[in-house]
Amino acid sequence: MYAWLIKHYSRIVELDRRTWLRRDRVERGVAYRVEPMPPFREGGGKRILLPPPKIPRGVDASEILINRRSIRDFSNRPIDIETLSSLLHLAFGVTRWERGVYGYRLYPLRSFPSAGALQPVEVYISAHMVEGVPQGLYRYVFLDHSLDPLKEGYYGETLAEIALSQDHVGSSALTVIITILWARSAWKYGSRGYKYALLDAGFAGENLYIASGILGLGTCAVGAFYEEELCELLGIDCISEIPVLIMPVGYPSNI
Numbered sequence: 001m002y003a004w005l006i007k008h009y010s011r012i013v014e015l016d017r018r019t020w021l022r023r024d025r026v027e028r029g030v031a032y033r034v035e036p037m038p039p040f041r042e043g044g045g046k047r048i049l050l051p052p053p054k055i056p057r058g059v060d061a062s063e064i065l066i067n068r069r070s071i072r073d074f075s076n077r078p079i080d081i082e083t084l085s086s087l088l089h090l091a092f093g094v095t096r097w098e099r100g101v102y103g104y105r106l107y108p109l110r111s112f113p114s115a116g117a118l119q120p121v122e123v124y125i126s127a128h129m130v131e132g133v134p135q136g137l138y139r140y141v142f143l144d145h146s147l148d149p150l151k152e153g154y155y156g157e158t159l160a161e162i163a164l165s166q167d168h169v170g171s172s173a174l175t176v177i178i179t180i181l182w183a184r185s186a187w188k189y190g191s192r193g194y195k196y197a198l199l200d201a202g203f204a205g206e207n208l209y210i211a212s213g214i215l216g217l218g219t220c221a222v223g224a225f226y227e228e229e230l231c232e233l234l235g236i237d238c239i240s241e242i243p244v245l246i247m248p249v250g251y252p253s254n255i
Contacts (some may be wrong), residue, residue: 011016019192027184037102037187040119043148048133050145051082053089064213071218072168074250079173081132083146083215084125087249090211092123092204094142108143112203115196120184122241124177128156128170129250137234150235158233163246165226172248176219177234178204181241183205201244208247209229222246 079087094108101107101117109117123140125147127133135154138147156170159177163169178201185193185200205221212219225246231238 004012007131016195019195021192037118038181038183040108040143041122041139041141041181042143043139043146046149047141047144048138048147048149050085050088050147051147053083053086053093054219055073055086055090055216061210064210068209068213069218070220071250071252072220073253074167074168074172074218074248075249075253076129076132077173078129079217079250081130083217084130084133084174085215087208087211087215088123088125088140089145091208092121092140092142092215093145110142111205112200112207113152114200114203115185116188117195118181118184118188118193120177120182120193120197121200123204124150124179126159126175126177128154128175129173151233155233159230162229162233163222166224168220169222169246169248172250174249176208176245176247176249177230177243178245178247179234179236179243180243183240198244204245205245208249212249216251218252219249220249221246 039042090111092240093111094109096109097106098109107117108119109180110119114121123142125133125138125140127138132153133147136151136152137155139150140146156172156175159175160167160170180201182194182197185197187193189196208219209221223245225240225243227243231242234243236243
């Protein structure tokens with residue numbers, strides 16, 4: 001059994017080994033060059049500024065963690081823009097600004113941990129039933145807590161098909177797509193930045209589970225999808241920016 005695994009997965013193992021740290025060879029990336037780190041993306045002129053998030057207080061985090069389960073059956077109840085704002089802020093938003101980090105006058109720190117605070121995680125939203133937000137694809141701009149419109153229309157069925165015909169991907173009020181712009185991590189950590197960026201995406205995905213629980217919503221992490229088709233839909237290159245998770249979000253059908 002072990003020999004069979006080695007035979008079929010040797011290429012994957014070799015790719016992983018390229019990110020290993022060794023005492024005789026530590027790849028430093030390019031963090032010590034003169035040029036700045038890859039910049040954060042700002043929004044366009046037509047972006048939707050989200051309302052200030054309303055953060056529930058006194059929530060029992062232990063209950064949310066113990067009862068956390070993936071939800072695949074969603075009701076037809078829409079999410080309002082205020083709830084969306086709170087969800088995105090809790091899961092992915094800026095919770096603090098630091099002075100003088102990496103040459104920035106003010107530098108964003110988000111609600112999930114990031115290796116070197118380099119923030120390679122990008123978040124996209126497919127709005128299906130969100131009151132106050134037209135149906136369409138958006139990029140979440142965490143710098144100013146806004147939505148940058150990409151494409152108009154309903155893309156739930158398209159995303160479900162891309163996710164190997166998993167219907168719950170499109171039956172939710174909205175679907176979150178998490179990608180990694182891993183050049184930000186590689187700028188400091190070299191090839192190992194790819195591994196760190198994947199860890200960052202995992203932290204962000206768990207944050208979405210917790211944020212959904214706080215707000216009475218449900219979600220499900222989906223890792224099975226056709227990368228090239230998803231990249232084409234989002235308008236990204238699948239090289240410097242890579243999709244990692246699709247996570248439908250909505251009110252569970254049993255509520």
